Amino acid sequence: MNSLFNTVYAWANQRLDLDDMLRFARKKTVPEHRHSAWYYWGGVTLFFFLVQAISGVLLLLYYRPGPDAYESVRQITYDIHFGWLIRSTHAWAANLMLVSIFVHMFSVFFMKAYRCPREFGWWSGIGLLMMAMVFGFSGYLMPMNELAYFATKVGLEIPASMPIIGPVMADLVRGGLEVNEFTVHRFFALHVVVLPALFVPLLGFHLWLVQKHGNALPPSEEALPVAQRRSIPFFPNFIMKDMAMWLIALNVLAVLAAMFPWDLGAAADPLKPAPRGIHPEWYFMSQFQVLKVFGNWLPGAAGEILGLVWFSLGMLLWSFIPLYDPTRENGRRGRRATYFGLLALVILILTTAWGYWAIHIETQPATAAAPAKLSGVPNTVNLVLTDRKTDMIPVRKDSASILSAHETPGWKPVVHDRQDAYPPVKTIVLSVAPTPEAVNPK
Amino acid sequence: MNYPFWDVPHIGSGWVIGLIAIFHIMISHFAVGGGFYLPLAERKALREGREDWLQTLRTHSKFFLILTGVFGTVSGVGIWFAIGLANPEGTSTLIHNFVFGWAIEWVLFMVELSTAVVYYYTWGRISNELHLKVGYVYAGASFLTLVIINGILGFMMMPGESWLAVAGTGQEASRFWQAFFNPTYWPSLLLRSAVCVSLAGIWALVTCSRIDGEAKPRLKTELVRWSAKWLIPSFVVMPFILGWYLWTVPESQRALLQLGMTTIGTGAFTQVTRVALIMVLSSATVVGVVYFLAWRLPLSFGRAHALAVLFLGLVVTAAGEYSREMLRKPYVIGRHMYSNGVRTSEVAKFNRDGYLPNSPWLRENATELEQGQCMFRGQCKACHTADAYRSMKGLLAGRDREAISRLLAILHDAKPDSPYKAFMPPLVGTAGEITALGDYLFILVSPPGQDTKK
Numbered sequence: 086m087n088s089l090f091n092t093v094y095a096w097a098n099q100r101l102d103l104d105d106m107l108r109f110a111r112k113k114t115v116p117e118h119r120h121s122a123w124y125y126w127g128g129v130t131l132f133f134f135l136v137q138a139i140s141g142v143l144l145l146l147y148y149r150p151g152p153d154a155y156e157s158v159r160q161i162t163y164d165i166h167f168g169w170l171i172r173s174t175h176a177w178a179a180n181l182m183l184v185s186i187f188v189h190m191f192s193v194f195f196m197k198a199y200r201c202p203r204e205f206g207w208w209s210g211i212g213l214l215m216m217a218m219v220f221g222f223s224g225y226l227m228p229m230n231e232l233a234y235f236a237t238k239v240g241l242e243i244p245a246s247m248p249i250i251g252p253v254m255a256d257l258v259r260g261g262l263e264v265n266e267f268t269v270h271r272f273f274a275l276h277v278v279v280l281p282a283l284f285v286p287l288l289g290f291h292l293w294l295v296q297k298h299g300n301a302l303p304p305s306e307e308a309l310p311v312a313q314r315r316s317i318p319f320f321p322n323f324i325m326k327d328m329a330m331w332l333i334a335l336n337v338l339a340v341l342a343a344m345f346p347w348d349l350g351a352a353a354d355p356l357k358p359a360p361r362g363i364h365p366e367w368y369f370m371s372q373f374q375v376l377k378v379f380g381n382w383l384p385g386a387a388g389e390i391l392g393l394v395w396f397s398l399g400m401l402l403w404s405f406i407p408l409y410d411p412t413r414e415n416g417r418r419g420r421r422a423t424y425f426g427l428l429a430l431v432i433l434i435l436t437t438a439w440g441y442w443a444i445h446i447e448t449q450p451a452t453a454a455a456p457a458k459l460s461g462v463p464n465t466v467n468l469v470l471t472d473r474k475t476d477m478i479p480v481r482k483d484s485a486s487i488l489s490a491h492e493t494p495g496w497k498p499v500v501h502d503r504q505d506a507y508p509p510v511k512t513i514v515l516s517v518a519p520t521p522e523a524v525n526p527k
Numbered sequence: 528m529n530y531p532f533w534d535v536p537h538i539g540s541g542w543v544i545g546l547i548a549i550f551h552i553m554i555s556h557f558a559v560g561g562g563f564y565l566p567l568a569e570r571k572a573l574r575e576g577r578e579d580w581l582q583t584l585r586t587h588s589k590f591f592l593i594l595t596g597v598f599g600t601v602s603g604v605g606i607w608f609a610i611g612l613a614n615p616e617g618t619s620t621l622i623h624n625f626v627f628g629w630a631i632e633w634v635l636f637m638v639e640l641s642t643a644v645v646y647y648y649t650w651g652r653i654s655n656e657l658h659l660k661v662g663y664v665y666a667g668a669s670f671l672t673l674v675i676i677n678g679i680l681g682f683m684m685m686p687g688e689s690w691l692a693v694a695g696t697g698q699e700a701s702r703f704w705q706a707f708f709n710p711t712y713w714p715s716l717l718l719r720s721a722v723c724v725s726l727a728g729i730w731a732l733v734t735c736s737r738i739d740g741e742a743k744p745r746l747k748t749e750l751v752r753w754s755a756k757w758l759i760p761s762f763v764v765m766p767f768i769l770g771w772y773l774w775t776v777p778e779s780q781r782a783l784l785q786l787g788m789t790t791i792g793t794g795a796f797t798q799v800t801r802v803a804l805i806m807v808l809s810s811a812t813v814v815g816v817v818y819f820l821a822w823r824l825p826l827s828f829g830r831a832h833a834l835a836v837l838f839l840g841l842v843v844t845a846a847g848e849y850s851r852e853m854l855r856k857p858y859v860i861g862r863h864m865y866s867n868g869v870r871t872s873e874v875a876k877f878n879r880d881g882y883l884p885n886s887p888w889l890r891e892n893a894t895e896l897e898q899g900q901c902m903f904r905g906q907c908k909a910c911h912t913a914d915a916y917r918s919m920k921g922l923l924a925g926r927d928r929e930a931i932s933r934l935l936a937i938l939h940d941a942k943p944d945s946p947y948k949a950f951m952p953p954l955v956g957t958a959g960e961i962t963a964l965g966d967y968l969f970i971l972v973s974p975p976g977q978d979t980k981k
Contacts, residue, residue, distance in 0.1 A: 162791065169791045170804070322824055329819040333835060336812045340842070343801035346791040 110320035113299070117315040118306045123192035124323075125330045126185050127295065132331045133182035134288070136338065137220075140175040141277070150273040151266045154229040155352045162349050173342035179221055181338060183368045186214050194406070194426045197419065198301035204407040206294040209287055211404050216284045221366055223276040229269055234353030235363045237272075238264045243376060246389040263355065304415040362448035364440065371433050372396050374440035403429060530615035531888060532904045537915035539908070540613035545852070547609055549845045551602035553726065556719065556844075558595035558639070560727030562669040564757065565591065565646070566662030571753075573655050579746045585650045587734040592647045594730075596640060614909065616868035617683075617859040624690075624699050624706060625679050632675045638668040673723065677716045678707035684854070685710045685777060685861045694863050695872045714772035721761035721768060722847075728757025729813070729840045732821060736833035740826035751825035755817050762814045777861070780854045783949060795917060796950050799853035806846035813839045857952045865952030867909040877955035878939075882906070899967025902960055906952070913971055923972045931965050931972075 098104055115124060147165060149157040161168035190210060193199060199207035226237045241264070245255035260267030306314060317323055365373050372392075379392035402425070410422035533540050565588055572580035611618045622629065642665035649658055686694070689705035699706075731754035738747040773781055787800025813836060820832045859866045869877065882902065883889055889901045903919075911917045923931060937945055939961055941953035954961065 325819040325823045329816045332815045339808045
């Protein structure tokens with residue numbers, strides 16, 4: 086086995102000069118100190134991006150953008166072997182990638198790794214974060230379910246509120262005045278062609294900069310005499326630890342994807358009112374809440390515009406921090422930059438938590454009223470037809486509450502309300518007139 | 528139903544057993560694997576004259592004694608309390624059928640615990656040869672405890688045709704050996720032995736991580752790598768043993784594993800597939816992480832790394848135990864007793880004469896709702912809670928009284944094509960009792976005051 090490996094290695098080495106690369110990797114070192122654990126987050130982010138790319142390609146095998154979007158995702162989730170796993174992995178990896186980007190960004194900020202000569206590393210990282218968020222936003226609409234539809238609708242109202250260019254931009258992205266199948270097509274093109282085409286080169290540039298400048302020392306370590314600084318070889322020591330981190334990250338991802346598989350929910354219905362408490366994904370929650378607060382303070386578009394100005398200004402200040410705090414010395418400016426970072430972190434966490442709390446409050450009455458919703462006779466009924474092996478209709482992930490053909494002898498109609506939670510394989514919607522009791526319940 | 532019902536709100540009694548059992552298995556399997564690790568490492572150290580190894584092993588044996596002798600034994604007794612309360616009918620069957628087996632097990636426990644104490648307290652006080660022999664006695668006794676308990680645990684999965692032929696006749700103990708060496712006995716024993724060896728290595732890495740690599744680089748490198756090697760056997764043989772084990776498990780139980788491959792659509796029923804996937808992946812992760820962090824970088828292998836490996840081992844153990852338990856569904860003792868304590872042979876009798884007349888826990892002149900509650904406690908609460916884990920409120924949400932009746936009828940009829948049959952015991956009782964249960968469940972899901980049609 087060894088001799089075979091050696092033969093293959095020698096063959097490749099002759100052509101690619103692998104020894105030279107290994108020599109370089111062994112010569113390169115990574116600082117070792119009490120903050121070293123933060124160095125691994127960039128690698129973890131890269132790992133989740135690779136998972137995204139692979140699982141995304143697998144989803145492309147079955148996903149059909151346009152009018153079939155929901156049906157194709159339903160097949161992936163409920164019919165195709167391990168389709169649910171690939172979809173859950175893709176969705177969870179997206180969230181975990183953003184978590185690791187945020188951790189990586191704040192660790193870089195507090196270790197002052199944006200200072201000269203690493204400014205472009207910082208800016209390219211900010212660019213990657215922005216693109217990752219757009220990846221998330223565009224990917225969220227792909228299943229075209231109720232939540233995705235209304236969240237996208239609400240999300241696109243933010244740029245639409247900008248004066249003059251806002252409405253034009255929103256129409257361009259939507260492919261019309263409303264979110265529809267053309268929006269899915271446009272988001273799909275953005276998600277699988279445009280963004281990767283921009284993201285991958287920028288990622289390459291970012292990694293090249295990391296390679297060129299090496300890992301930055303935090304100010305506390307930089308203050309130490311050179312003789313007291315410790316480091317480990319990039320290869321094999323750092324790489325081995327990085328691989329272990331990747332494995333642990335894979336395990337975390339697997340546990341989340343398997344134990345909390347991504348649900349599908351009901352198909353989007355533009356004629357239905359938006360569900361209460363509709364909100365964007367967690368990484369947009371801070372901005373969403375800021376806009377809501379400003380919108381409440383100032384009536385009309387003024388509030389939203391002020392909100393947009395607020396976080397645009399914050400983002401600009403955040404991006405240009407290398408220009409404000411450029412020197413290696415950790416002087417007064419450096420301390421101010423640290424306070425600014427802490428303030429940004431606190432605002433981000435507080436406004437996100439505030440946003441979720443507001444939604445929790447907003448949805449409370451709806452939850453209490455839910456059982457009453459079933460009391461009336463619905464004005465539409467669905468005939469549920471399923472030929473699934475298990476003879477069951479898909480249900481929520483936490484539920485074994487199954488309505489099956491067994492419970493509906495003679496294909497007895499199942500009330501429409503249930504279909505929100507249990508999307509059927511195929512439904513025939515019949516309209517029936519509401520009974521007098523339903524109109525005037527006693 | 529002959530025993531009082533143990534109501535554990537929110538998590539259910541099953542999770543009480545589960546939490547104690549996962550903790551216990553991490554330690555008890557270490558007690559077996561570590562029993563071999565210590566004398567084999569000591570033998571190597573004595574042969575090579577490595578005093579530094581012996582010092583570390585002494586530290587490790589103290590850790591071993593405290594962990595297995597205190598936490599292992601306490602959690603073991605805890606399991607007895609928990610299973611006795613959660614499933615007294617099943618526990619009663621195990622006690623009556625394996626009296627002799629339990630007696631042997633407890634004798635072996637005594638030998639195991641005594642030799643563990645002697646082993647630690649006689650370091651440097653008796654000859655090396657005698658000390659090593661004490662270690663071997665410990666290893667033998669602890670392995671035999673596994674040999675015995677494995678037969679009893681395997682019996683619960685699949686008692687075997689011979690025992691089932693006499694089940695309920697009062698002659699069950701006459702088929703002791705057939706029940707003991709049940710169809711899953713040998714693959715299960717090998718599987719558990721492999722886990723023991725792995726856990727010996729994983730726990731030893733915790734001790735090794737505390738060695739100062741800068742002061743004692745040779746010792747740390749050697750011991751970390753020697754401990755890491757203990758994961759190799761299970762890495763190599765585990766896939767084959769798992770395959771063998773699954774091959775011996777009844778087809779109906781294997782089918783439970785397959786449902787979740789295609790869909791997440793059937794809720795809790797597909798969890799077993801997903802948890803089994805975690806078990807496989809986490810096992811591979813443990814080996815990978817040990818290779819990268821311990822084998823390749825032994826000197827920098829620190830406490831955080833060891834704890835990460837230990838935590839991953841805990842994930843594997845938890846996932847493995849959960850999968851094994853779920854594979855038994857809908858039985859607690861395969862094809863003999865359902866998970867709610869109802870024996871398969873009693874189903875027809877309860878349907879004809881009623882379930883509640885056999886329960887001493889229902890007062891005379893009980894209201895219909897009290898009867899329903901008694902049915903719920905006796906037949907549902909072994910696996911479901913009212914409001915949290917496998918919550919009835921969640922699972923039945925949105926159903927009106929008629930829908931609940933139809934569901935109960937499906938559970939009662941338990942026809943061969945019923946989707947619930949593979950996972951849930953049949954609902955037993957007379958029509959009146961089932962109506963009482965339906966009323967109780969309806970009140971539970973839609974308390975009075977809510978505007979819900981009955």
